Structures are given as C-alpha cells and as structure tokens.
Amino acid sequence: MDHAQRRKLQGAETQRKILHAALALVRERGFDRVSVRDICKAAGVTTGAFYHHFPSKEALLEYGFAPLDDYMRAALEGRGEEPPERRLWAILSAYTRFMEENRDLLGRYYQKRIAEPDTKSMDESRYTLRAMLDCFRQAEREGLLVPDRTPEWVAGFCFRHFRGVVVDWILHRYGYPLMPRMEEDYQLFSTLFHA
Structure with a gap:
C-alpha cells in the first residue's frame, strides 16, 4: 500500500x-x-x-447515519445463510433499535433532510438498502418472492415504507413504541414472500 x-x-x-x-x-x-x-x-x-x-x-x-451501516453490518454478521424472510426481520429490527437508541440525532437529521433534500439515502451503496435487496434477490432465486415485482422494486418500497414509519414516529414526538409498529408492518410485508 x-x-x-x-x-x-x-x-x-x-x-x-x-x-x-x-x-x-x-x-x-x-x-x-x-x-x-x-x-x-x-x-x-x-x-x-x-x-x-x-x-x-x-x-x-450531513453524514446522516453513516454509523448505521457499521451497526447493521455487525447485527447481520453470520446471518447470510438464514431464510430471506428471517434476514429481513433481522434488518428491520436492527434498524429500529438503532433509531430508538439515537432519537435526538435522528430528529435533527430528518429536520435537516426535509429542509435540504438529497438522494443519498436511497443510494445503493448504503448497506441497509443493499442488505434488503440481497434478501429479496435470494427470495426471487428461491421462488419465494411474489412474481409481479422485481427485487429492486420491493427493496426500494420496503426501504421507503420503513423509513416513513420512523419519520411518523418522529412527527409524533416518539409517542408510541417503535418496535411493535415495525413488527406489525413487517407481518404485512412478509406476505411478499410466499411458500
């Protein structure tokens, strides 16, 4: 080097x-x-x-939650062989824990993002989005993904949805527990997989 x-x-x-x-x-x-x-x-x-x-x-x-990528890598380490629907929940629950642990910074981050929008958060280089996309690609390879959507579309939709849940939680001034809300929504999203 x-x-x-x-x-x-x-x-x-x-x-x-x-x-x-x-x-x-x-x-x-x-x-x-x-x-x-x-x-x-x-x-x-x-x-x-x-x-x-x-x-x-x-x-x-401006760097948003760059540490989120490190957090997510650590949370998902060794889970690559799990079924995609289980890995998706691991991603969402780790994401939720990170958000709950960092709510003050989270609120400021989204205030700044709304005031000065950019496109960084949906960038495929972001670990969370890539991990989600890998789950849906694996599900497609295994014949588990609903047939009328691409893994890229489903991953983007899930990412936007769950980010929206976090923003809603902020707008309600953290007035409800985030993890149960995410779990409830995950149950609906798990129907994107089929036997």
Whole structure:
C-alpha cells in the first residue's frame, strides 16, 4: 500500500471515529449539550482533525447515519445463510433499535433532510438498502418472492415504507413504541414472500 492509500484509509478511519464518538455523546447528552471539543476528546483526535473532516458540528448531520451501516453490518454478521424472510426481520429490527437508541440525532437529521433534500439515502451503496435487496434477490432465486415485482422494486418500497414509519414516529414526538409498529408492518410485508 502506498503513502496516498494509507493516508486515505487513515482519514476515513478518523472520520469514522469522530462520527461514532459524536453519536455516543449525543445519545448520552443530546445534540445541543455536546461540543466539538467533547467529540474530539471522545474520539481521541485534535480539533484540527475534526475541522479537517467537518466544517462544524452541524455538518455531522450531513453524514446522516453513516454509523448505521457499521451497526447493521455487525447485527447481520453470520446471518447470510438464514431464510430471506428471517434476514429481513433481522434488518428491520436492527434498524429500529438503532433509531430508538439515537432519537435526538435522528430528529435533527430528518429536520435537516426535509429542509435540504438529497438522494443519498436511497443510494445503493448504503448497506441497509443493499442488505434488503440481497434478501429479496435470494427470495426471487428461491421462488419465494411474489412474481409481479422485481427485487429492486420491493427493496426500494420496503426501504421507503420503513423509513416513513420512523419519520411518523418522529412527527409524533416518539409517542408510541417503535418496535411493535415495525413488527406489525413487517407481518404485512412478509406476505411478499410466499411458500
């Protein structure tokens, strides 16, 4: 590995440390009670390193839930051989736990997304969407997916639906338990698989 590649990997790792430290602190204290200095101390980086990667604390929101991909990878590790409908529930329940654990940052993230829309969240490079798509592709290969829809369409529809459930939960100021709502909706979505 040459010097430029090493620096690029180190930069990505520093950015990841900053995002994970910020997420943990926001979960503990709330977004407004966390300073850049707090984040740097928790991440073990200088403020210069922080500002090299992010122009401000608010800019962390632009990266949305990049730590969600790491969380989802860990939650789904070793589950690749499970039937697709079981893996889909594993994806949705892990996604829901992450959302419940990070609701303060989540609310701010979606406020920013609504004010400044972009297309990043439906990008196929996102791990959650890819994992969902893999489930539906496997279901199609095994003859388990309803025949009139493509795996890409079903994965996109599920992703949009369950993201919408989370947004509804935020709009209701977290006034109902999210996991039971997701499980109830999953029961309906499981009919996309057939014996």
